[in-house]
Amino acid sequence: MSATSVLHPTSAPGGVHPAGPCTEVIFGASGDLTKRKLVPALYNLAVSGFLPKDFALVGFAKPAMSHEEFRDRLNQDIESHAGRTVDRPIWNWFLERIYYLSGEFADPGAYAALGKLLEEVEERHKTQGNRLYYLATLPSFFGTVVAQLGAAGLVEEREGTWRRVVVEKPFGHDLDSARKLNADISGVLAERQIYRIDHYLGKETVQNLMALRFANGIFEPIWNRRYVDHVQITVAEELGVEQRGPYYEEAGALRDMVPNHILQLIALTAMEPPISFDPEAVRDEKHKVLKAIAPMAPEEVLQRAVRGQYGEGVVSDTLVRAYRKEDRVAPDSGVETYVALKLFIDNWRWAKVPFYIRTGKRMPRRVTEITIQFHRPPLHLFRRAGVDRLDPNVLVIRVQPNEGISLNFGAKVPGPKMEIGGVTMDFNYSDYFGVQNSTGYETLLYDCMIGDATPFQRADMLEAGWAVVQPILDVWKALPPRDFPNYASGTWGPAEADEMLRRDSNKRWYQKD
Numbered sequence: 001m002s003a004t005s006v007l008h009p010t011s012a013p014g015g016v017h018p019a020g021p022c023t024e025v026i027f028g029a030s031g032d033l034t035k036r037k038l039v040p041a042l043y044n045l046a047v048s049g050f051l052p053k054d055f056a057l058v059g060f061a062k063p064a065m066s067h068e069e070f071r072d073r074l075n076q077d078i079e080s081h082a083g084r085t086v087d088r089p090i091w092n093w094f095l096e097r098i099y100y101l102s103g104e105f106a107d108p109g110a111y112a113a114l115g116k117l118l119e120e121v122e123e124r125h126k127t128q129g130n131r132l133y134y135l136a137t138l139p140s141f142f143g144t145v146v147a148q149l150g151a152a153g154l155v156e157e158r159e160g161t162w163r164r165v166v167v168e169k170p171f172g173h174d175l176d177s178a179r180k181l182n183a184d185i186s187g188v189l190a191e192r193q194i195y196r197i198d199h200y201l202g203k204e205t206v207q208n209l210m211a212l213r214f215a216n217g218i219f220e221p222i223w224n225r226r227y228v229d230h231v232q233i234t235v236a237e238e239l240g241v242e243q244r245g246p247y248y249e250e251a252g253a254l255r256d257m258v259p260n261h262i263l264q265l266i267a268l269t270a271m272e273p274p275i276s277f278d279p280e281a282v283r284d285e286k287h288k289v290l291k292a293i294a295p296m297a298p299e300e301v302l303q304r305a306v307r308g309q310y311g312e313g314v315v316s317d318t319l320v321r322a323y324r325k326e327d328r329v330a331p332d333s334g335v336e337t338y339v340a341l342k343l344f345i346d347n348w349r350w351a352k353v354p355f356y357i358r359t360g361k362r363m364p365r366r367v368t369e370i371t372i373q374f375h376r377p378p379l380h381l382f383r384r385a386g387v388d389r390l391d392p393n394v395l396v397i398r399v400q401p402n403e404g405i406s407l408n409f410g411a412k413v414p415g416p417k418m419e420i421g422g423v424t425m426d427f428n429y430s431d432y433f434g435v436q437n438s439t440g441y442e443t444l445l446y447d448c449m450i451g452d453a454t455p456f457q458r459a460d461m462l463e464a465g466w467a468v469v470q471p472i473l474d475v476w477k478a479l480p481p482r483d484f485p486n487y488a489s490g491t492w493g494p495a496e497a498d499e500m501l502r503r504d505s506n507k508r509w510y511q512k513d
């Protein structure tokens with residue numbers, strides 16, 4: 001162990017409240033997530049003054065490594081992962097409180113060693129016995145690690161300390177396995193100790209959805225079936241499956257993106273106003289709206305769910321290979337890399353308003369956005385003036401990239417004729433608030449440390465999400481796809497998804513190319 005420095009990087013600027021003393025333990029610390037996201041995010045928190053000065057980090061994983069070797073590993077590429085020039089004194093302060101322990105996740109002896117190391121580290125860095133355990137392991141180890149932590153007495157909250165566990169996605173493989181995992185971990189931990197993470201909830205624009213809806217008088221009165229024609233959510237990626245073939249072959253786009261990220265976007269868009277920002281008040285409302293999403297009957301799946309798989313094509317001027325040619329992917333794989341769904345929320349506010357969602361890999365560009373499309377005004381007034389079409393007003397919430405909000409509306413084109421042109425009012429986050437350098441994990445990690453579970457999935461929310469997806473998984477399993485690959489890389493997905501909207505009064509996916 002290296003000597004503890006007394007230097008704390010930043011004196012917290014006004015309004016910044018550093019979290020209280022704690023130690024974070026990362027299981028699976030030799031993996032990419034630790035190096036690319038978790039450590040850079042903790043470092044960024046240190047820079048902005050949110051990390052407690054009494055802090056330590058312990059990495060736990062299988063490979064044998066010394067503390068120094070682990071620190072060296074994290075040192076590589078920190079600059080690019082943190083997204084900013086590294087402040088050496090702060091980075092060195094941070095490195096001095098990083099430790100590593102090698103062990104098997106299923107070996108009780110390793111947890112005894114962990115307990116001992118934690119006591120030493122806590123003594124040295126005055127972290128007061130508060131611990132945040134982060135499960136960045138393969139999902140098959142989630143239950144094992146929690147059981148072992150419980151058996152070793154490492155999650156008991158004694159004498160005013162707190163012990164919390166962060167669980168990464170994927171949380172289960174289907175409804176049954178999600179329920180089982182919930183049951184397994186809640187046999188060891190109280191629900192308030194469990195933080196099921198969804199990194200979409202750490203994105204600034206996603207967090208802003210509640211502010212947009214509830215801090216502005218103009219939106220809420222029109223946020224319902226009387227004014228909204230339909231809602232679209234697009235999560236498109238340029239990337240293919242990269243090195244994640246084996247994971248993706250088990251998951252597919254539906255499991256990978258829908259029960260978590262996309263349903264969370266729907267929940268924030270459609271939920272009722274909570275009675276306060278208390279975590280349970282917010283999560284109760286999210287749970288309610290997820291429960292209100294009507295699960296599809298098998299025959300509805302055929303009408304309202306479209307799957308696709310990318311073939312060869314051109315993305316960003318580069319020829320890329322088909323999914324079936326990716327590393328460690330079956331040459332006849334039936335796994336979907338694209339999914340589009342038409343969902344309904346069966347409640348008072350949203351009855352009969354379709355929510356069209358789509359997500360896919362190897363699309364023409366990376367974009368995540370939510371569009372709220374309002375009813376068209378009556379045309380008769382304009383028809384007499386020779387206008388035969390009015391576009392609907394569309395509120396676009398851009399989650400990434402170029403976070404912002406825009407409103408499309410019609411304006412008169414200057415000139416003697418009554419001609420209506422589409423114009424846009426545009427707000428870009430970076431214009432007002434500057435570019436935020438973050439990994440997306442900063443707020444989430446900070447929230448875990450201060451015990452704010454608002455942006456985390458509760459057991460009931462998660463199960464409600466899987467209940468929406470399960471009927472689709474069942475039908476798709478029973479009817480393997482026959483037309484894969486059915487969209488070329490670099491296109492917006494299979495024609496069938498366009499057709500699904502066209503059938504609904506000639507609707508189209510909202511898209512600015």
Ligand code: BG6
Pocket residue numbers: 169237256368
């Ligand atoms: C992950 C999925 O949860 O989210 C990936 O497993 C996907 O397949 C990623 O690429 C997308 O996240 P982001 O933040 O890049 O939109």
